[in-house]
Amino acid sequence: MLNTHTVIVQQHNYRLSWFDSDRSVLLCEIVGSWTWGEAHQEIKIITQMIKGVEHPVYTIFFIGEKAPFLPHGTGAINSIKQLMQHSYPNEQLVIFVKQSMIVRHFVDIVAKAYRLDTERQKYRFVQTMGEAIWLIEQHRKGLL
Secondary structure, eight states: OOOOSEEEEEOSSEEEEESSTTSOEEEEEEOSOOBHHHHHHHHHHHHHHHHTOSSOEEEEEEEOTTSOSSOBSSOHHHHHHHHHTOOOTTEEEEEEESOOHHHHHHHHHHHHHTTOHHHHTTEEEESSHHHHHHHHHHHHTTOO
16 A cells, blocks of 8 residues: 555555645555445545545545456446546546556546536546656646
8 A cells, every 4th residue: 555644544445545744635545356336435435535625636546456447346337427427626636547448448438428528527547656646746737
């Protein structure tokens, strides 16, 4: 697991924490097998964390080597749609680190099928935490 400042929730397969002391970067580390039900529960907690601050927040999902690229269970398209619809004004970007291209394609399909183009603009897919931090810095500078 990555070094963070404030761990909010830690379970056997994921950890939610503030990545920085300013509470502007939220980190969700997926370290093991998870289900769509757990993904929805994580989003509820993330929603409360984002609502708990008034400044801009960036969310990073770091997918560990032992974690599957999608949660287990059926209904991936509907679940992705529901998760994408959880959008808050102060949430700036949602960045997936080490995520399969399949997830990116699912997000694109859902965005097109359900006309979630505005929500889709927040989503980014990178291979390293360094790239995620770089994207956040570029966004803060108004370069994205």
